[in-house]
């Protein structure tokens with residue numbers, strides 16, 4: 001009789017939706033639970049997280065891992081304020097540990113996605129990787145010299161346009177990558193074209209259907225994404241740049257051409273030629289699988 005796989009619950013808290021799943025060490029998802037992320041208050045967000053875990057937890061589950069769109073205090077593991085959610089300074093490790101009686105790991109959502117793509121996805125075998133997750137906002141994760149960088153890695157808040165449009169949510173900066181190349185930026189472009197109620201999904205659909213204005217809007221977003229990737233290539237010299245997130249994967253085939261061209265125009269030799277930019281192999285599940293891996297790292301005493 002073969003041993004049953006060890007299982008954890010991974011929870012990927014996103015600005016729009018929250019994905020939770022039962023995950024094994026190979027990143028396989030055995031069960032899943034998906035909900036819209038509440039926008040009202042912190043207690044609603046925490047309530048939704050608890051409900052997601054509650055719906056999946058049973059006696060086989062060994063640990064919980066969370067990917068959250070917040071910065072973390074690196075010494076206490078407390079959440080600091082999220083940019084795009086009503087989620088302030090909060091001790092999620094303490095809260096979930098008390099409620100479910102399991103070891104709890106927490107990591108920034110894009111760092112978790114980078115961990116998953118590096119260990120199990122497009123970045124397997126690399127030592128230096130940059131991941132960008134394009135969802136409501138833009139998250140970043142960096143693997144350097146074969147280790148996940150545990151710092152903030154807020155690549156989405158790099159300035160691309162000095163004095164540019166205001167950034168989103170709780171960010172008070174201007175012209176950040178997130179302000180010009182996120183799902184939210186795509187939604188603004190859609191509203192500008194077709195009025196209130198139009199969204200990023202429609203922008204992608206219209207572009208696929210050949211609508212010129214939609215293609216141009218996504219081309220601009222892809223261009224900004226590429227300029228940022230070229231800059232990150234000059235800082236980190238990654239073996240690979242991985243683009244994921246809900247919007248990033250949905251729009252990838254429309255973003256990749258302009259992004260590739262712009263990145264190569266900005267990257268120093270020999271990255272201007274050899275830079276590899278790929279879609280997340282785990283697709284929109286990278287954050288969920290990564291959250292599961294964070295749970296396993298906690299179980300193994302690595303966090």
Ligand SMILES: [Zn+2]
Pocket residue numbers: 156157167168171172173174176178179
């Ligand atoms: Zn910002």
